[in-house]
Each structure stands twice: as C-alpha cells, then as structure tokens.
Amino acid sequence: MFKPDTRITEVKGIGPKKADAFKNINIETLEDVIFSYPREYEDRTKVRTISDLKDGETVMVTAELRRLKKGRYIRGRKTPTTLLVGDSTGTMEVVFFNASWLEKSLSIGSEYWFFGKVGLRNNSGGISGAPVMIHPQFGKYTDSESGESILPIYPLAAGISQKERRRLASAAVTAAGEYEDCFSEEFRKKNGLCDLEYALKNIHFPEDERHMKVAKYRLIYEELLLFTLSLGYMKAGFSREKPGIVLSKARFEDELTLPFQLTAGQAQALDEICRDMEEGSRMSRLVQGDVGSGKTAVAAKAIYKVVKNGCQAALMAPTEILAEQHLQTFNAFYKGEGINVELLTSSASASERRGILERLSSGKTDVLIGTHALFSSDVEFARLALVVTDEQHRFGVAQREALSHKGESPHILVMTATPIPRTLALVLYADMDISVIKDKPAGRKEIITRTAREADRPKAYEFVLRQVKKGRQVYIVTALIENSESLDVRSAEEVFEEAERYFKPYKTGFLHGRMKQDEKDDIMGAFKNGEIQVLVSTVVIEVGINVPNATVMVIENSERFGLAQMHQLRGRVGRGEDQSYCFLILCSDTEVAVERSKIMEETSDGFIIAEKDLQLRGTGEFFGARQAGAPELRIADIIKHTKILKSAADEAKKIISEDPLLDKPDNVRLRRRIEKLYGSTEFNG
Ligand code: ADP
Ligand code: MG
Numbered sequence: 001m002f003k004p005d006t007r008i009t010e011v012k013g014i015g016p017k018k019a020d021a022f023k024n025i026n027i028e029t030l031e032d033v034i035f036s037y038p039r040e041y042e043d044r045t046k047v048r049t050i051s052d053l054k055d056g057e058t059v060m061v062t063a064e065l066r067r068l069k070k071g072r073y074i075r076g077r078k079t080p081t082t083l084l085v086g087d088s089t090g091t092m093e094v095v096f097f098n099a100s101w102l103e104k105s106l107s108i109g110s111e112y113w114f115f116g117k118v119g120l121r122n123n124s125g126g127i128s129g130a131p132v133m134i135h136p137q138f139g140k141y142t143d144s145e146s147g148e149s150i151l152p153i154y155p156l157a158a159g160i161s162q163k164e165r166r167r168l169a170s171a172a173v174t175a176a177g178e179y180e181d182c183f184s185e186e187f188r189k190k191n192g193l194c195d196l197e198y199a200l201k202n203i204h205f206p207e208d209e210r211h212m213k214v215a216k217y218r219l220i221y222e223e224l225l226l227f228t229l230s231l232g233y234m235k236a237g238f239s240r241e242k243p244g245i246v247l248s249k250a251r252f253e254d255e256l257t258l259p260f261q262l263t264a265g266q267a268q269a270l271d272e273i274c275r276d277m278e279e280g281s282r283m284s285r286l287v288q289g290d291v292g293s294g295k296t297a298v299a300a301k302a303i304y305k306v307v308k309n310g311c312q313a314a315l316m317a318p319t320e321i322l323a324e325q326h327l328q329t330f331n332a333f334y335k336g337e338g339i340n341v342e343l344l345t346s347s348a349s350a351s352e353r354r355g356i357l358e359r360l361s362s363g364k365t366d367v368l369i370g371t372h373a374l375f376s377s378d379v380e381f382a383r384l385a386l387v388v389t390d391e392q393h394r395f396g397v398a399q400r401e402a403l404s405h406k407g408e409s410p411h412i413l414v415m416t417a418t419p420i421p422r423t424l425a426l427v428l429y430a431d432m433d434i435s436v437i438k439d440k441p442a443g444r445k446e447i448i449t450r451t452a453r454e455a456d457r458p459k460a461y462e463f464v465l466r467q468v469k470k471g472r473q474v475y476i477v478t479a480l481i482e483n484s485e486s487l488d489v490r491s492a493e494e495v496f497e498e499a500e501r502y503f504k505p506y507k508t509g510f511l512h513g514r515m516k517q518d519e520k521d522d523i524m525g526a527f528k529n530g531e532i533q534v535l536v537s538t539v540v541i542e543v544g545i546n547v548p549n550a551t552v553m554v555i556e557n558s559e560r561f562g563l564a565q566m567h568q569l570r571g572r573v574g575r576g577e578d579q580s581y582c583f584l585i586l587c588s589d590t591e592v593a594v595e596r597s598k599i600m601e602e603t604s605d606g607f608i609i610a611e612k613d614l615q616l617r618g619t620g621e622f623f624g625a626r627q628a629g630a631p632e633l634r635i636a637d638i639i640k641h642t643k644i645l646k647s648a649a650d651e652a653k654k655i656i657s658e659d660p661l662l663d664k665p666d667n668v669r670l671r672r673r674i675e676k677l678y679g680s681t682e683f684n685g
Helices: 016-024 030-034 162-173 185-191 196-204 209-240 264-279 295-308 320-333 350-361 397-404 422-428 454-469 492-503 517-528 563-570 591-602 606-618 642-658 665-678
Strands: 040-043 058-070 080-087 090-097 111-119 132-134 137-140 150-153 284-289 312-316 341-344 367-370 384-390 411-416 433-437 448-453 473-477 508-511 534-537 550-555 581-586
Touching: 030 162, 040 058, 058 090, 090 111, 150 162, 162 196, 196 209, 209 642, 209 665, 264 284, 264 295, 264 411, 264 433, 284 295, 295 312, 295 320, 295 384, 295 411, 312 320, 320 341, 320 367, 320 517, 341 350, 422 642, 448 454, 448 591, 454 473, 454 492, 454 550, 454 581, 492 508, 492 534, 508 517, 550 563, 563 591, 563 606, 581 591, 591 606
Parallel strands: 090 132, 284 411, 284 433, 312 367, 312 384, 341 367, 384 411, 448 581, 473 534, 473 550, 508 534, 550 581
Antiparallel strands: 040 150, 058 080, 058 111, 080 090, 111 132, 111 137
C-alpha cells in the first residue's frame, strides 16, 4: 500500500540512482510526485486521419514512415530532418531539428504514432505543402501503446524518462485519497470545484478531457486562492504589528526645493505616502511609475519629511551602482539642508563600515542608502521610520517581510517600474496599497523607435556610429551570451566582437550575466563616466541605471524579447536633453513578433504596453516564460488565468474580512496549507 510519505525507491523500477535524479527536481516521496503536475497531455483519444487535420490542433496521428529526408547542415542554423509519413487518407511531414540520430532509430515502412500540433499552412518549415508537425511526441505504434487514452506529459530532467515519471505518478495516485482537502464541501459546491482526490487522480490520468478540465480548474483555483489568501493574511498580520512611527502633519515635504516642479502624478503619490505616515498605522505602499516618471524625487521628498521629523530612513537599491547613483542624487537634492546621507555597500572596508554603523546607531546619519546588505543583522538604526525599496522587480514576499522586521516597525515603500496592469497589480500586491504615477515630466522627447530587418542592420549601425561620433553613447542588447549552433540568434560574444571592430577607435564594453557583480559594476561605472562609448550586453543592464548621455538602444533579435522587457530596455535612453533612438532588429516574421515591434514603435506608455502584452499573451502566444516578478506557481499562470485569479482573489478577500486570522474551523485547513506553501508564520504575531 502506497502512502503520501512512501519513498519513491519503494516503487518497482526506481533504484537509488534514479532516486538521485529525481531528488534533483525535488521529488523524493509520492507526495512530491502527486503535486508535480503534468505539463500537458497526449490526448490519444483525439486520433485523426491526415485528411481531417485542422490547423493549430494538437492531435494524435498514426501513420507509416515512407521517407526520411535530412536537411543540409548550415552553421548557425538548425538542421532539419523531415519525415514523410502517410495513412490511407494522405501524407504529412514531420520535422525535427538537430536530430540526426533519428535516422538510425526509425525504419521506413513501420507504423508510428505522432502527437503534436498541426500546421496546415506552408509556413512552418514544410517543404511540400502537406500538413506539418514540428517536434511532436512520437513512438512506435504497438497495440499496447495505442490505446485511446489521455496520458500525462511531465517536464523531464537529466536521467529521467517519461515512462518513469508516469510509473511514479500511477503509484502516487493510488494514495490520492489520503490528502486533506483544504476546501469544505460547502465551499466546493459554492465555487464549482471538485474534491481533491478527484482532482489529483484526473490531473494525472484523466478519464477524458472533461475530467481533466474539471480537475485542472480545481487545482488552479486552489493555487490562486491560497496565494491571494496568503497575501491578505499577511497584510492582516502586518497591520496588527506595532504601529508605524507617527509623523507630524506639518508639510515639511513642501519645504524641500527640487530643481523642478513635481508632476501631478508625483505630487499625488507623495501626498498618499505622507498621509499614510501621519496616520499611525504602518504604511505598506507600492509606487508604480513607468521608467522616467520620477520616482526618486518622490522618495526624496518622503524621506525629507521623515528626517525633518527627527527620524531615519533607509533606501535599498538592487545593485551598488544604483545605490551610488541614488547617493549622488540625494546629495544634490539635499544640498545645504544639513542632512547626512551615507552609503553602505559591501565594498566598504572594515573600518569604514564600523564608522558608518556607529554614526547610524548614534543617530548622526539621517539617510542610509545601500544594497540588501543594509539589512544584515549588525546594521542598527537609532530611529528608523521608513524603508524605501527601489526597483523591486522580484515579487519577494519573504524579502518584504525581512524588511519589515528591521528596526522598529518602519513604514514600507516599494517603488517599481514594472508595468503590471492595475487589475493584476491589485491582486498581486493585495498586501499593499498602491499609488500610480501615470504622467511623465513635461518636455520629455519621445524616443524614436524603429524596426530594422537583418538587411537593414548595416544602415542602422551607420546611424549608431554617427551618434557615437557626436559624443553620444549606445547600448546594444542581445538575447544570448554564447554561440549556440541550434539557435538562429546572434550571441552577445559575436555582437561584441563585431562592435569592437566596427566602432574603433571608440571603446566598446561587454557586460553579461556570468560576470561577477564587481566586474559588472566596473564596466557599468566605465560606461557611466564615459570611458566606454558602446556597451554590448545581455539583458543584465541594470534596471534604473541613469546615463543621460546614452541616446541609442539597439535590441538584437528583438523577436526574442517580451514587450515589457523591451520597454524596460528602451527606458535606459531618453534620459537627457538629446533626441534618443531605439532600434529593434527583428529577425523573424511571426505575426506576434511583428505585432510587438509595431506596438513598440507606436507607444511609449508602459501601461498601454502592459495591457497589450496581456492581450498578446492571452492569445496563447507564450514568450518570456512567466511575468517577471510573478510568484512560483505550479499549475496556475496569472497571465493565462486572470479570470480565475480574480474570482479566487474575491473569495480570498471575503474569507479574510470575516476571519483575518484564519481561525475558524472551516479555515484552519486553509491556513495549514498556506503555512506549508509559503512558510513562515512570523507575521502571525
Ligand atoms: P524613475 O521613475 O525611472 O526612477 P527617475 O527618478 O530616475 O525616474 O527620474 C528620471 C529623471 O527625471 C531624473 O533625471 C529626474 O531628475 C527627472 N525628473 C524627475 N521628476 C521630474 C519633474 N517633475 N520634472 C522634470 N524632471 C524630473
Ligand atoms: Mg528609478
């Protein structure tokens, strides 16, 4: 008899060596197995004859292998192997890339099953106009393999086969009745959810498509409910903690003179922040403002108010470069105000650090700026009233929590440029209040954005060179670091080497994700102070970096970037007086890639871009994996399942408002699940 805690080695066919491979993907017991859901299914009940194939459908076809055609190897391109297969109604092409091994393992004249997505138009690598399947699942057709059933397909990892995955799953579902359903029968009825046992059985081995959908809906709903519930639960815990330091209602924030007038959006955000801090309960607020909307100035004024109240503030940036940038900005803003701003980074020497910490704990320092190192345990404030986190992209519940436990009970302000549509933000940041800065400082020049095809690249680069000759600086961003034979993409190395030659005698720098942080900082520093004119990088360019002299952003293989990402990258230019430009070098003709490029040319409004991004994703196009900053979810996808997310969030809100501590008998099971999933009960005080 299998139990949830049965180790997978107890299942026939899983030895210690296999178990190690499974351990790598965090699977050790049957409980781990049952909660690792299939990625998709082979719906072998949907068997089609070739003449019946419809465009875009994912189906099963059984056919005889008639011919195998190997494509020519071209460096830098994917080499296709094309199978011509047929049944009594017609022929189909099956294409595999870089799969020369196929030739040896298939035999002409044998029957195979192919399970995959059908492309009918001749735009998917086909050579004869026949229907095409690219990289389908396939296997030899035998009676036992061809039963009409729906089989799970699991994500695989090194040393693990689909067969082993399935064997474990079928062992695990025999114990599906052993898990506690966190939903009461009443709740399930009300929300149209099946019970957990049914869900677990049918998510792995569905009887039919309908059973699978019912199971899937329940599990997605559960995941999203628990997630939003955990946020609400945390928020409830947060406000039960000690109140924040109450600031005086005196409008100190108006006394700080900045070199510019705040925009209406900035003024409103500042107002909301100040009112929060005057109220007594702890502030937990997110300021969402597009790149360049001037979030730093808002923080500077809020912090000014805090300091004028005799308190301290901390500002956390994701990198040292950004921390230093903030130090300069704040020193300029506070010039002549007698406010002590200090920087704490890991590059401070031991004695420097001692001095910084001393001045901080004695209250001499008013504002401490730094990276997450700010929150190591020896950093003690005298009277910390506000913690500002800048450009917090990652959705870090744990991180936010750690922050809020620092010092007394400081107000929390998070500033982000991630353009999440408001509807989604309301759910994702349910534990925070939100201010949105919609407008931008007046007089900003629009960044001129142009799509360039591969053939236009030389012309685009000539333009870039002219900008460099004028004394401007340039970013060139690429999708990949290294050459990869299998992909049709220019690597950063390749682009860097070319750029270095092309832009001589101007200097080109290279920044990539495998570099150490201090190496990255050195390169970024050299770019900032103008020693380097052209910066080639993978997408590691710091969000938030401000180099006003940089006027050109070139994105190579722009088809590989999501809209939100391109928007962020483009936001690195257009920060100074000069007209700025963005070139999207598009090496693909797919509809979505072209559409994205067009949107980028047409608008620079991050919120519009975010909405369009959602729409495009909504059509089933899947790029850039999950929304940056989204939580780890096993089966739900906040982009695809926005509707379920909303109804789950509503339900969560109701539950929390009636029972903020999740103490009621019906809710205790929910609380147990949340604590298991999201850990820590620290905020439960
Ligand atoms: P972000 O919101 O992306 O962090 P920053 O705070 O870096 O934007 O501001 C971008 C630039 O705009 C800075 O150079 C800043 O001094 C300037 N700026 C901010 N607010 C205003 C304003 N109201 N009027 C004019 N310039 C402004
Ligand atoms: Mg910023």
